[in-house]
Amino acid sequence: MKAARIFGPHDIRYVEIETPSYGEADVLVRVKRCGVCGTDIAIYSGDMPYLRSGATTYPITPGHEWSGVIEAVGRNVTQLRVGDRVTGDVSLGCGQCAPCLQGDFNLCVARQEVGSFHNKDGAYAEYIAMPARQTYKLPEGASFDAGAMTEPTATVVYTVERVGIKFGDVVVVQGTGSIAILAAQVAQASGASCVIVTGRNDHKLALAREVGIDVTVNIQREDVEQRVHDLTDGRGADVVIEASGVGSEIRRSSRLARLGGRIGVVGIYEAPLESFDMSDIVLNDQTIHGTLASPRVFPGTLRMMAAGRIRCEPLITHRFKLSEAEDAFRAMIEENPTRIKIMLEID
The missing domain is CATH 3.40.50.720 (NAD(P)-binding Rossmann-like Domain)
Known part of the structure; x- marks a missing residue:
């Protein structure tokens, strides 16, 4: 598959890599949209605290504000199906420690964060593998743009x-x-x-x-x-x-x-x-x-967005293709009074 990976400070490349494997409790998602976040830029610039601590290393595929369509499901996945339109959480816990059992995946000492912490590759790619328990169906009628805006809203x-x-x-x-x-x-x-x-x-x-x-x-x-x-x-x-x-x-x-x-x-x-x-x-x-992140609130956030309480799509001001990720980063870094959210389209 194609992906935009960061190999070092100010070094992002559009490359061919292996499609991620997925486990019995996971889903494989074909990514449709991914928002560009300040976290991604901090990894690109080398200023991300996770890089300084060694919790994140290069190379890495960034991107944690995503939406897409399930392409395949693990054998133990029952609540999601191929073809479901979905988005997902950013903090992926072990599911067994005390914080995880309370839903506080963001406090799990063994956690990964999509596109950053402990090098869980993110959604600047054609596919992403995710645990089914932290993958959520989009409401009926919700756009992929709105789906990708769920994580920052959460x-x-x-x-x-x-x-x-x-x-x-x-x-x-x-x-x-x-x-x-x-x-x-x-x-x-x-x-x-x-x-x-x-x-x-x-x-x-x-x-x-x-x-x-x-x-x-x-x-x-x-x-x-x-x-x-x-x-x-x-x-x-x-x-x-x-x-x-x-x-x-x-x-x-x-x-x-x-x-x-x-x-x-x-x-x-x-x-x-x-x-x-x-x-x-x-x-x-x-x-x-x-x-830190958004534990326990994804389902409520999706309901709030479906009810029209949050207008997120007007915040999307610029769009780029996945192959143009470097241009998207430049647009994010440059001073631009009209730029708010940049969206990568991965159709």
Whole structure:
């Protein structure tokens, strides 16, 4: 089969490799779509923390935001059939340890992450092999584009679950990428009374409003902290979700949150923070939640998307063929005010 594999920093090649084997409890999926994620770019650039720790090595096939059609099933698979349109989870656990038995596959010490951790080859390929227990049917009528957007949506559903958004909460989302705009929509669908998206890009802020976000703030032209305090009668936000991927913004998160507020951090920073004063967190009685992947939330995410509560397809702004993966990476890296989500088409 054909695949786009990363052989080292800034070295991605479209190559012929063997079609993956699959076990008795696995499925073999013909990939139709795969989104380009910041994680993929971090592997391509060599900045991914998993590379620094040795948990990921080159070469590797990236890609964990995918959808496709089942081509073959293992002999013990009963809930899925050849021809089913599916997507799948990113954290693949052993299924036997205590975290896995609770559904927390993302905490399994023996886990693999599709397209990255412990070199589970991903979906920048014509085929991907997946455990059936973490492969999910797409709702009737869902497009392959929407299927590929399920994983990033599930990631922010898990973040919203972790920070415990309550009915009537005021939520600030920092960032204007696909994860941020998805997080804002999930916060709304979870009962937030007001969602505020902050960022620097007017085009992306406009898109956030287009998909129904209440308030947007350009942090280059407005005092975002003052604006949030004005909108909350001086209290600050109940929840802040940091989805910009910019280290300096996590320091701002505490100033945007109210006393006793909750902060959710989604995404992996390419470099360690130079400084962060935890005294602000302690003295303001705030809580920071790190969130890794999307355990237990895929079925609920698919139902939410099928009900039309999340508009993900407007976020897809650029498309490339699998053979053009290097061009897709360049487009992801280059400054482009209109670029949000890049989708690889593998038809």
